[in-house]
Amino acid sequence: MERNGEVQEQMERPETLTDGERATIQNTWAKVYENKEAAGVAVLMRLFTSFPSAKQFFSQFRHVDDPEEMQASTQLRKHALRVMSALNTLVENVHDGEKTAAVLKLVAKSHAVKHNVEPGYFKILAGVILEVLVEAFPETFDTEAQGAWSKLMAVVYWHVTQVYAEIGWGSTNNTAE
Numbered sequence: 001m002e003r004n005g006e007v008q009e010q011m012e013r014p015e016t017l018t019d020g021e022r023a024t025i026q027n028t029w030a031k032v033y034e035n036k037e038a039a040g041v042a043v044l045m046r047l048f049t050s051f052p053s054a055k056q057f058f059s060q061f062r063h064v065d066d067p068e069e070m071q072a073s074t075q076l077r078k079h080a081l082r083v084m085s086a087l088n089t090l091v092e093n094v095h096d097g098e099k100t101a102a103v104l105k106l107v108a109k110s111h112a113v114k115h116n117v118e119p120g121y122f123k124i125l126a127g128v129i130l131e132v133l134v135e136a137f138p139e140t141f142d143t144e145a146q147g148a149w150s151k152l153m154a155v156v157y158w159h160v161t162q163v164y165a166e167i168g169w170g171s172t173n174n175t176a177e
Helices: 002-010 019-034 036-050 052-057 067-072 074-092 097-114 120-136 143-166 169-173
Strands: none
Touching (some): 019 036, 019 074, 019 120, 036 052, 036 067, 036 074, 036 120, 052 120, 067 074, 074 097, 097 143, 120 143
């Protein structure tokens, strides 16, 4: 239970997105989603090369060390498209807090219960997503867009940690401790 208290203590509800930030997120996303497969693959490749421990959750390429081989993986590409599709659903519904919460609950619960993914990986992934998008779309992701997306990622992580706490992750499921 101590772990749950720790997670709860650290996570204050993030600031609500303004209408302007929501519009910025939707406008910048359009360009990214036109290139969803390439962007998704770039995000996962950066995740796995910068944080190799993240590969442990993917049996298909857990032991693949060659980046080119991993990048060519059908499973990696499929998961990249799933990640981008989930982000697209969030962006399309960024004005609807209930829909956002419902989508994130499904994603978080699946990753916690079915895949045993530690919640910290969502925070890592959020940072990687921002990093890759800024690099890949520098003309689109200016300071204003980066701020809006950072707030969105904080909302995502907050919702995910709430779901993990609800299912008792820290008290029974966390194998990292």
